[in-house]
Amino acid sequence: MTRRYDASAFEPAWVARWEDEGLYEAVEDPADPRPRFYALDMFPYPSGDLHMGHAEAFSGGDVVARYHWMRGDNVLHPIGWDAFGLPAENAAIKRGFAPGPWTEANIEQQAASFKRMGMSFDWSRRLHTSDPDYYRWTQWLFLRFFHKGLAYRKESPVNWCPKDATVLANEQVIQGACERCGTMVERRNLTQWFFKITDYAQRLLDDADELVDWPERVLTMQRNWIGRSEGAEVTFAIEETGEEITVFTTRPDTLWGATFFVFAVEHPAVRRLAELAGTWEQVEPLVRRADQTSLVEREAADTREGVFLGVYAVNPVNGERIPCYAAPYVLTGYGTGAIMAVPAHDQRDFEFARRHGIEVRVVVQPADDDPLDGATMTEAFAAEGVMVASGPFDGHLTPASIAEVTTWLEGAGRGKGAINFRLRDWLISRQRYWGPPIPIVHCPTCGEVAVPDDELPVRLPEDVDFQPGGESPLARHATWKHVACPTCGGEAERDTDTLDTFVDSSWYFFRYCSPGYEDGPFRREDVDRWMPVGQYTGGVEHAILHLLYSRFFTKVLYDLEMVGFTEPFPRLMNQGQVIFDGASMSKSKGNLVEPMPLVQRWGADTVRLTMLFAGPFEDDIDWKLIAGDPDKRPGVHQWLGRVFAAVSDAVASTGEEPEALVRLTHKTIKGVTEDVERFRLNTAISKLMVLTNEMRTALDAGGGARAAATALTQMLAPLAPFAAEELWRVELGNESSVHRSSWPVFDPALAADTSVTLVVQVDGKVRDKLEVAADITETDALAAARASDGARRALAGLDVRAEIVRAPRLVNFVTRS
């Protein structure tokens, strides 16, 4: 009987049945001979129900996990929630709830939605980062960093979001605005906790070369973020005080062209030097303004502003005295916060020099062009050339001379080769409630003291006014912070800041390997058995933040001998964003489309297929363009209807399976396998559609299609797990799940065509097409082509000068010379 497709009739039942059968639990038995495969999805924030982006990302990840099960792997496909942090906390406060219960409620909702969508998660390993059993180990790991000198506290200018009332990491500031709320970030001098990620800058950069299965754009973003520059450090002396100020430059070959010297306005020497020289009155307004304006305002401001400090620096290569300025265009966080300025060969210095009437001295001339004149040039010359007016280096060619000058500086004790990174240390403390308390006690006599491991977790109190307000809510609690110093027993105070959410999410994938482990964050044997992750799937918005931090964590844990590898995610897949009519979806815009109502109406398989068939997984999906009329039946739903009809008819069919269908079945297995391996799910689905159409043709002609139906159902299983299971067990009559069946294999002999289309061209234009045997000889192919109607017509009256024969695909007659 032809079976009608009605998803609601069986999808919920399979959810329950799969759970009863424990179908998706990873097997821990070390004696299990199957290869292990760790399919990891970036865990979600519980800030509401699932959105369309989750539907796409997790559908893709689920295909990978299910495919690997069918390939015979022992698959670990866990799920958890990134439950701490600003997104959840802000959403809860906005709605008048406490973050904890609100987060829990969302998690339950998302969990139910994931199950309804047919995600093959191993629920026994579920974790929440806000659970004390989890954040205990987040704190424990923080202390390992602390003891190793990789977690430290310092006062420095930091990013402050006035709306969220907390500091932010550099990575959380997007174009000068808070990553979360979009408010312009301010700069404040505060004492904060940092992770010393800069110690790992070179390794993060070097190991990126190994990540060949990462999207190129993500690697590029990470490399740019780390921002390595090679150059030299050169020490200048301040004439008036004799103090030495070191600068970093990538162009030591232009040292002889330095005609002024610039300090960042925040540089600690600025005030002292200005007061000494009696210029503080002129300098102070600039310093104060830079301190108070937001980063964006500062960048948009007069870019070549600056004030003469009244003192002079001595150029170590020629003893020349050059004026010192303070200017906002020199950044305090990069290099040493002071620069030598070479206006002839740096555009920024050039503009500053012209503005302030400073000499522009050319020390590199273009090799094959008219010589430059510093007095008249209109822009800096940064290209390669010949060094001039540079003492012992006159005539040397740059950039080769950079290394020569560096060596010479080192020999003369005036400088040394140096490497600088753009990457800054990771600011991890937050003045907010919803995160793991930093497990440190501040003691007046002992200083910063680690909370002993056996006193972890330092629990987050629940009786707290968690409204943000400039200091951490934990500081406002009446009693929480008062403790005895673990070292001396005297009166002391807990650190009242909490850890950045990204600390929680930098190690969760290790915890999945040892769920519930009580003697540490994870067992090394477990982690080394499952990891590195076989396939990591998630959004490109984490290209820098989460992925860089997780790589950093893994390297630190490697150095602590807690894991046996240095890269956690060798294979990364980023799904594109789901947008609507060119804009991001949001409730305020009224263009939010949520997956669960669609699941209710059309079924989970339809939602999964819609996302996966829309285009390449890594491309953005514009819902407005793919969805069509919301009241019309989606195309993939119609296809599933045809699949149900074809498979059920095939079961009832008694005829012989036609050769063309057998052949197509094997070709499809070959093609779909390749597509799934390469994550090309849109084309995998299209190939299954073609097979479905061919089955229909065969059945309508009275033929059989049972083998095709079996293969189609199995290949459908990772993509549309409910429909495939229903067909597999009910229509095809199998006892056990299609999701534990073996992925079909193709017979190469049957996957190859016996006859192919021979294209006949004249001068590269198609003039005829012939069906020929796949093993046709070149001679026969040429003869057949020559005899074809199309060729005869097109060649009439023309001389054939050459015949290109590529049997069995093509023959091209060339008539032109």
Next chain:
RNA sequence: GCGAGAGUGGCGGAACCUGGCAGACGCGCUGGACUUAGGAUCCAGUGCCCGAAAGGGCGUGGGAGUUCAAAUCUCCCCUCUCGCACCA
């Protein structure tokens, strides 16, 4: 400005890795069949132009090049998206 990626029908996209039938598959649209009038289903057509048809011409952002042959390889240009953005 620097870096990365992308430009193919009315739409999403396929073919690009490996040069050889451009437009698979689906949506939409047009015409038809059927009917218990349904979220139907099925059949046919659907790049553009000329033509009744046969057939022909044009066609993958633009321009050059390599080649018997270019969406595909090379170079230049244009446009768009994303990321970074005074990083010395």
